[in-house]
Amino acid sequence: MKRFIALAVLAALCLSLLAGCGQPAPSQSAAAPSQTASQPAGSAPAAKEYPAGKMTFWTYGMPEYMKRYFDGYIAREGSGAQGVEVEMVNYSGEAEVRQQVMMSLTAGSTADLPTAISTFPVSMQVLAENGILKDITDQVQPYLDQFIPGAFDQATYNGRIYGIPYALQPKMLFYNNDLFEEYGIDPARMSTMDGYIEVGKELLEKSGGKVQLSYVDPGSYTWRYWFRRGLMPQAGAKIWSDDGASVVFDTDPGTKLAFSTFQQLFEGGMLYNAATFQPAQYEAAREGKIATFYIESFWDSYLRSNLADMSGSWRSMPAPVFSEVGTAGAQAIGMYCIVNKENDPYTDLFVDMMLDFNLNTEARNAWSDEMIAEGLPTEHPITKDMLADPYWSQPSDYYGGESYKQMVTKAYENQSDNLPVTENDAEADTIISSELEKYVAGSQDMDTTIQTIGKLLRQKLNLK
Known part of the structure; x- marks a missing residue:
């Protein structure tokens, strides 16, 4: 392992916040696992x-939520791992x-x-380049x-x-259907970005300024969620x-389209100022101040x-698209990587469990039922056979009888x-996010x- 090079690179990375990193979450307690479904033949390694x-x-x-699945896997007869304890150390x-x-x-x-x-x-990529992650190509290729x-x-x-991915989060739009019915607005109009903006204007007008289309975080999440993803x-x-050798951010027409769209939403008064994932944001949604x-x-x-008390009010749909481009946002991966250290006895067990999570339909469906019943996260399948299972098109009471699973x-x-x-994206994300925060702050x-942003990217990263 190129240990000293790796340490230098990691030290630089740790000075910046990566825009694609995972979101913080409210604390949830995990009960004992209950799924006992056996591993189907041929679906994952013996x-x-x-x-x-x-x-x-x-x-x-x-x-x-992942610990719940892993514990369930280990508890199965024949797993060969009944003496193994799964420990999830949670960081910010x-x-x-x-x-x-x-x-x-x-x-x-x-x-x-x-x-x-x-x-x-x-x-x-940086960790793999410096030998810190294990290459698992041969294990997952089949x-x-x-x-x-x-x-x-x-x-x-x-x-x-x-x-190994455990999730690919597609881009979606969640909306309070009660508000759309109250103000006589067809949610289907939000299938395009132009339509989304027009709906935002109409909600403001019809509600006398009480209902805003969505929200903006005054902190670091604006670049991460509104823009990068x-x-x-x-x-x-x-x-x-x-070729990655020069900065085009401030001259690129796509960037101009993205930023001008956000500008219309923000300066048009359509975004409620609220810190993401915080109680005040949920309370504003509960009070009908945030529509989507x-x-x-x-x-x-x-x-x-x-917002469990709002069951039946919410609906979902794919994210709005720019008519001139036609695609609805980039999928964000959720993945685990094995640390390349000597004599770890559980690397094969890790691969087995992750493949089982993605391929064992019976166990995955049982786990998903448990998560939904307790308000915990669940992940949508990313394998073909599992997606074809009728379970993944069932209607949802929370979404008023519509199938959220089918919408995903x-x-x-x-x-x-x-x-x-x-190699410059980690530092670039910090630069861009900081300047966006200044814009949001006025x-x-x-x-x-x-x-x-264009000027700082060139100066700080020594690029053209």
């Missing part, structure tokens, strides 16, 4: 015998996970590193054709696979030239967890390409924001 001990994951968000986000990896490597405490970590493509197209794209670097890919925007939540399918679990499957069909990842206009 179980081995594993020594008793603790298999540790460093993660963030809501790790309790991807940046802190990277920092913990760095600290352990710096101290030479490789034995303290976990079996696997949650991460995202920018960090995955199963790739069972996944939907592109499932492993963001887990692949230089043609080799370093992560949503408006930028949807608009076909670019930060870099195709844009871009991430993860809003399903947050709405169910925090539909949202898979029209995704944008993710923004290309380069300290600079949008034209200044765009031009300043």
Whole structure:
């Protein structure tokens, strides 16, 4: 392992917050696992015998829900792992996970590193480049054709696979149907971005300014969710030239389209100022002040967890598209990667469990029922056979009898390409996010924001 190079790169990365990192989550307690479904023949590798001990994951968000599945897998007869305890160490986000990896490597405490970590493509590529992640290509290659197209794209670097996805979050729009009925507005108008903006104006007008279309976070989430995962890919925007050698952010027509769209929403008074995932935001939604939540399918679990009393009010649909581009945002991957440390007895067990999560329809359906019943997160399948199972088109009481599951499957069909990842993206995300926060705070206009971002990207990253 190129240990000292890796440490230097990781140290630089830990100074910045990656825009694609996972969202924080309200604390949830996890009950004992109950799923006992057996592993179907041919769906995943045969179980081995594993020594008793603790298999540790460093993660963030809501790790309790994956722990529930892993515990259920281990408890099955024939798993070969009944003596293994799964430990999910929960951090504030991807940046802190990277920092913990760095600290352990710096101290030479490789034995303290976990079996696997949650991460995202920018960090995955740097960690893989420096030998910190295990290449699992040969182990997962036999199963790739069972996944939907592109499932492993963001887990692949230089043609080799370093992560196993547990989710691909398509871009969606959640809306309070009660408000649309009250004001006589057809939600289908929001299928395009122009229509979405027009609906926002109409809601403001008909409600006397009480109902705003969506929200804006005064902090760091604006770039992450509104832009990197949503408006930028949807608009076909670019930060870099195709070869990654120069900055095109401030001259790219797609970037201009993305930023001008947000400008219309923000300066048109259509975005309620609220910190993301905080109680005040949910209370505003409960009071009918926020009509829609844009871009991430993860809003399903947050709405169910925090607005359970609004069951029957919410609906979902694929994200609005720019008519001139036609795609609905980029899928965000949720993945685990194995840490490449010597003598870890559980790396094969990790692969077995992750493949089982993606391929064992019976166990996955049972787990999903448990999660939904308790308001915990669930993930939509990313394998072909599981998506075809009738369970994944059932109606939902929370969504007024409509099938949220079927809507997610539909949202898979029209995704944008993710923004290309380069070695400069982690620092670029910090620069862009900081300037956007100034715009949201009212300290600079949008034209200044765009031009300043372009200038700073060139100066700080020493690019053309």
